[in-house]
Amino acid sequence: MTSIDLGERDLFGWHEALAKGDVHPAELVQASLDRIAAVDEQVHAFLTVTRKEALQEAEQVDVTLSPLAGIPAAIKDNICTQNVPTTCASRMLHNFRPPYDATVIQRLRTAGAIAVGKTNMDEFAMGSSTEHSAFGVTRNPWDLGRVPGGSSGGSAAAVAAGEVPYALGSDTGGSIRQPAAYCGVVGLKPTYGRVSRYGLVAFASSLDQIGPITRTVAESALVMNAISGVDLHDSTSAPVEVPDFTATLTGEVRGLRIGIISEYMGEGIDPSVRQAVQQAIQTFERLGAEIVEVHLPTTKHALAVYYLIAPAEASSNLARYDGVRYGYRTPQAKSVVEMYKQTRDEGFGTEVKRRILLGTYVLSAGYYDAYYKRALQVRALMKQDFDRAFEHCDVLLSPTTPTPAFAFGEKTADPVTMYLNDLCTIPANLVGIPALSVPCGFTPEGLPIGLQLMAKAFDEATLFRAGDAYERAAGFTGRLPELAA
Amino acid sequence: MMTETKLFCSCSTAFGAPPNTHVCPVCLGLPGVLPVLNRRAVELALMAALALHCEITPQERFDRKNYFYPDLPKAYQITQWDLPIGKNGYLEITTDEGIKRIGITRIHIEEDAGKLNHGVGGYSLVDYNRVGVPLIEIVSEPDLRSPREAQLYLEKLRSIMVYAGISDARMEEGSLRCDANISLRPLGSSVLGKRAEIKNVNSFRGVVRALEYEQQRQAEALQNGEVLHQETRRWDEDRGMTFSMRSKEEANDYRYFPEPDLVQLVIEDAMIAAAHAALPELPDAKQKRYIETFGLSAYDASVLTASKQTAAYFEAAVAAFPKDPKAVANWVMGDFSRKLNEAGLTADQAPLTPEQLAEIPALIDEGTLSSKMAKELFEKAWAKGASPRRIAQEEGMTQITDLSQLIDLARRVVAGNPKAVADVRAGKQKAMGALVGQMMKETKGRANPTLVHEALQQAIEEQTEG
Numbered sequence: 001m002t003s004i005d006l007g008e009r010d011l012f013g014w015h016e017a018l019a020k021g022d023v024h025p026a027e028l029v030q031a032s033l034d035r036i037a038a039v040d041e042q043v044h045a046f047l048t049v050t051r052k053e054a055l056q057e058a059e060q061v062d063v064t065l066s067p068l069a070g071i072p073a074a075i076k077d078n079i080c081t082q083n084v085p086t087t088c089a090s091r092m093l094h095n096f097r098p099p100y101d102a103t104v105i106q107r108l109r110t111a112g113a114i115a116v117g118k119t120n121m122d123e124f125a126m127g128s129s130t131e132h133s134a135f136g137v138t139r140n141p142w143d144l145g146r147v148p149g150g151s152s153g154g155s156a157a158a159v160a161a162g163e164v165p166y167a168l169g170s171d172t173g174g175s176i177r178q179p180a181a182y183c184g185v186v187g188l189k190p191t192y193g194r195v196s197r198y199g200l201v202a203f204a205s206s207l208d209q210i211g212p213i214t215r216t217v218a219e220s221a222l223v224m225n226a227i228s229g230v231d232l233h234d235s236t237s238a239p240v241e242v243p244d245f246t247a248t249l250t251g252e253v254r255g256l257r258i259g260i261i262s263e264y265m266g267e268g269i270d271p272s273v274r275q276a277v278q279q280a281i282q283t284f285e286r287l288g289a290e291i292v293e294v295h296l297p298t299t300k301h302a303l304a305v306y307y308l309i310a311p312a313e314a315s316s317n318l319a320r321y322d323g324v325r326y327g328y329r330t331p332q333a334k335s336v337v338e339m340y341k342q343t344r345d346e347g348f349g350t351e352v353k354r355r356i357l358l359g360t361y362v363l364s365a366g367y368y369d370a371y372y373k374r375a376l377q378v379r380a381l382m383k384q385d386f387d388r389a390f391e392h393c394d395v396l397l398s399p400t401t402p403t404p405a406f407a408f409g410e411k412t413a414d415p416v417t418m419y420l421n422d423l424c425t426i427p428a429n430l431v432g433i434p435a436l437s438v439p440c441g442f443t444p445e446g447l448p449i450g451l452q453l454m455a456k457a458f459d460e461a462t463l464f465r466a467g468d469a470y471e472r473a474a475g476f477t478g479r480l481p482e483l484a485a
Numbered sequence: 486m487m488t489e490t491k492l493f494c495s496c497s498t499a500f501g502a503p504p505n506t507h508v509c510p511v512c513l514g515l516p517g518v519l520p521v522l523n524r525r526a527v528e529l530a531l532m533a534a535l536a537l538h539c540e541i542t543p544q545e546r547f548d549r550k551n552y553f554y555p556d557l558p559k560a561y562q563i564t565q566w567d568l569p570i571g572k573n574g575y576l577e578i579t580t581d582e583g584i585k586r587i588g589i590t591r592i593h594i595e596e597d598a599g600k601l602n603h604g605v606g607g608y609s610l611v612d613y614n615r616v617g618v619p620l621i622e623i624v625s626e627p628d629l630r631s632p633r634e635a636q637l638y639l640e641k642l643r644s645i646m647v648y649a650g651i652s653d654a655r656m657e658e659g660s661l662r663c664d665a666n667i668s669l670r671p672l673g674s675s676v677l678g679k680r681a682e683i684k685n686v687n688s689f690r691g692v693v694r695a696l697e698y699e700q701q702r703q704a705e706a707l708q709n710g711e712v713l714h715q716e717t718r719r720w721d722e723d724r725g726m727t728f729s730m731r732s733k734e735e736a737n738d739y740r741y742f743p744e745p746d747l748v749q750l751v752i753e754d755a756m757i758a759a760a761h762a763a764l765p766e767l768p769d770a771k772q773k774r775y776i777e778t779f780g781l782s783a784y785d786a787s788v789l790t791a792s793k794q795t796a797a798y799f800e801a802a803v804a805a806f807p808k809d810p811k812a813v814a815n816w817v818m819g820d821f822s823r824k825l826n827e828a829g830l831t832a833d834q835a836p837l838t839p840e841q842l843a844e845i846p847a848l849i850d851e852g853t854l855s856s857k858m859a860k861e862l863f864e865k866a867w868a869k870g871a872s873p874r875r876i877a878q879e880e881g882m883t884q885i886t887d888l889s890q891l892i893d894l895a896r897r898v899v900a901g902n903p904k905a906v907a908d909v910r911a912g913k914q915k916a917m918g919a920l921v922g923q924m925m926k927e928t929k930g931r932a933n934p935t936l937v938h939e940a941l942q943q944a945i946e947e948q949t950e951g
Contacts, residue, residue, distance in 0.1 A: 078517075088516070098510070100510050100515075198517070199517040202517065206745040233519060235746065313745055319551060320516070320558060336555060365738045
């Protein structure tokens with residue numbers, strides 16, 4: 001049997017083929033497993049491949065369940081999957097098998113989707129390059145000498161390498177969009193509260209969201225149809241109606257008001273990125289959108305605010321990894337306190353420790369008001385800034401990242417340079433609005449560039465409509481790199 | 486609090502289950518789980534805040550209290566830090582000097598921690614059944630002036646919580662716990678001294694003992710010129726002493742911050758109204774009503790209302806015999822309470838229903854039962870768990886109240902005791918007693934004493950005439 005090339009069709013196409021009986025789900029799963037076997041030694045997108053379970057599910061699945069039924073997917077390794085290792089790419093959880101499924105996993109199961117494995121990431125989703133994985137780096141399929149971005153680097157690389165048609169990632173400050181941009185795929189960070197966080201191992205609870213990584217915007221909408229909606233297990237999930245996101249993909253953006261964030265078009269933005277984004281603006285103009293310039297003065301504080309709030313929440317969220325109940329426990333300790341200290345010293349990597357220290361400090365008595373509370377106040381101001389901007393426009397546009405994918409080791413020496421990578425993506429998390437990264441071109445070296453679109457809270461539909469219209473007109477999406485199998 | 490399920494998950498809160506059987510991913514704090522607030526817990530806490538006359542915080546917010554301990558699986562406790570559900574309330578205690586108002590600083594909702602069992606086969610084991618059980622912490626103002634007042638305060642607090650169905654408040658099951666703070670100050674001074682917080686007290690008696698000990702210890706220290714520092718001390722029940730655990734400087738920095746996994750809960754007026762409506766009559770109001778409508782003494786009213794079950798029993802009994810609430814009260818507080826105590830029961834567990842108990846004062850009132858017989862009848866009814874009226878009927882325990890039933894007997898007694906009769910005639914009233922005694926013996930005490938006298942007089946007169 002010659003293996004199917006998963007890149008031949010998109011999700012809509014595979015669903016049609018399955019429904020007609022032209023292909024069997026087992027063939028699709030096998031194609032995914034074959035591709036993983038062929039290229040993942042180079043890419044290392046996966047930490048776990050659930051070959052047996054996936055093939056078993058493929059035999060039994062009812063392909064009429066949903067448009068995703070019988071189609072393989074990859075799951076970021078910080079999303080809990082029952083009895084399947086969920087390590088967060090950390091030594092701390094190297095042996096952790098959750099006794100329960102995350103809500104998104106339950107929803108995918110209900111839809112008949114088939115998970116083929118768990119993807120690599122920066123440890124506990126802290127990082128922008130997947131270099132901070134305890135189990136080795138993931139390589140960018142477009143250039144194996146470069147990072148895939150992070151923290152959902154494994155999910156983005158798996159889609160870009162054609163190993164799966166789509167993957168789930170999580171985004172706390174850009175962790176879906178930045179790797180999507182670096183890998184030339186589509187990534188959505190949904191509105192905070194749109195997708196249940198139940199079962200997503202928490203990094204920063206007020207910022208985390210699960211979202212899809214796909215090859216096209218339309219496919220992103222399709223996956224969102226399956227995973228969105230209020231969940232009784234997540235109090236912060238919103239009881240807001242979920243429209244059929246694919247129904248709004250009309251290709252029509254005439255009259256749509258697109259705001260260009262001037263703060264993200266100037267200094268610090270790589271010329272090739274700026275040029276690609278400017279071309280994208282022209283494309284929108286040509287399609288009949290109205291272009292307006294927008295100022296978001298508080299965005300200059302975004303990075304500072306983020307690096308107070310996210311580590312503060314993380315320091316509390318990651319305190320439970322103490323070696324008492326599950327996960328790694330030092331074999332050395334002679335007392336409880338020693339066990340805590342050594343387990344955490346040996347179980348966590350450098351970047352995680354750095355953020356726990358930072359977060360513990362900013363929450364400490366005497367510093368809380370000056371740092372954490374102040375950060376919350378600035379966050380509220382940022383929200384006002386965005387609210388004002390959305391009075392004049394429907395969609396905000398910027399680069400997803402200031403630069404294309406960088407080389408391994410280029411930014412690990414200086415954490416702040418690494419943090420600057422998230423400059424354009426962080427505000428959407430702080431403000432809680434949806435943001436989409438769509439491929440918008442390539443650098444002269446052939447590296448993908450991402451365009452970021454943001455919309456009002458719970459207005460993913462407009463985001464999808466704009467993104468879909470753009471990608472149809474621009475034609476950069478759906479391209480996959482050549483990888484020697 | 487008496488919720489069916491835990492504060493943030495649907496695990497049972499039942500006490501006494503085998504270790505780690507009432508647990509789930511959420512209360513075990515496994516990676517990825519999220520808390521969902523139990524509305525019932527908020528309702529009960531709201532009732533508690535209203536019962537203690539607190540101001541209600543309209544928007545409930547929860548915070549994380551961060552610290553490492555093996556009984557705390559998330560390494561933080563979800564609690565309410567700067568916005569407690571209730572604040573600035575009070576309750577009243579009755580001291581020897583009269584009614585005293587004790588300020589309530591705050592009431593907040595939080596989740597319980599697990600339970601450690603040390604030294605089991607060289608290990609410390611942890612039971613997470615209790616983790617996430619909802620509780621309220623009630624902080625009082627420094628208004629209590631003696632260990633006795635502290636005890637009265639605790640008793641009143643417990644009775645309110647039990648009455649309102651907020652908690653079963655059992656110290657032995659840990660559903661009521663107390664950290665007692667004490668400081669001394671020179672006579673006449675209004676500045677409070679450095680306080681010690683006493684932990685590990687397991688009974689009301691223990692609270693009094695620990696405070697008495699600590700009062701003495703601090704007084705001696707101050708008289709010896711020592712400077713006291715704020716500290717936490719541990720009560721050792723067996724040795725009857727407190728020992729320093731940690732000073733204020735050694736206290737944890739809990740790094741409180743708002744819990745991002747929960748959304749703000751707005752307490753609407755309707756919810757407050759519902760909590761008000763759900764509050765039953767509390768002990769203070771009950772006492773007042775007993776005094777005003779039943780004509781009971783303040784003492785009787787306080788005894789009857791000390792336990793919710795006793796008060797309910799008393800009220801049901803009064804309803805069955807409304808003619809004489811005082812007589813019913815005497816029965817409930819007297820033989821009935823004694824029997825309960827002997828059997829270790831609460832009033833609702835008594836073998837006699839309130840309606841059955843009420844039959845006894847009713848029978849006395851009807852004149853068909855003497856008080857001596859009443860005690861005997863009560864014992865029988867208690868032992869059988871049956872209606873006293875029916876027992877009295879079946880066993881012929883009712884009083885003979887018909888003169889005609891006694892006159893024949895009186896004639897025989899008079900005829901059979903010529904000496905005593907002669908003495909009576911000679912004006913020796915003592916001799917009459919012997920005749921009455923004879924009558925009572927013959928009737929097994931069932932004869933109405935007034936009628937016995939009457940029957941004997943008549944029989945003696947008949948003899949004279951004859």
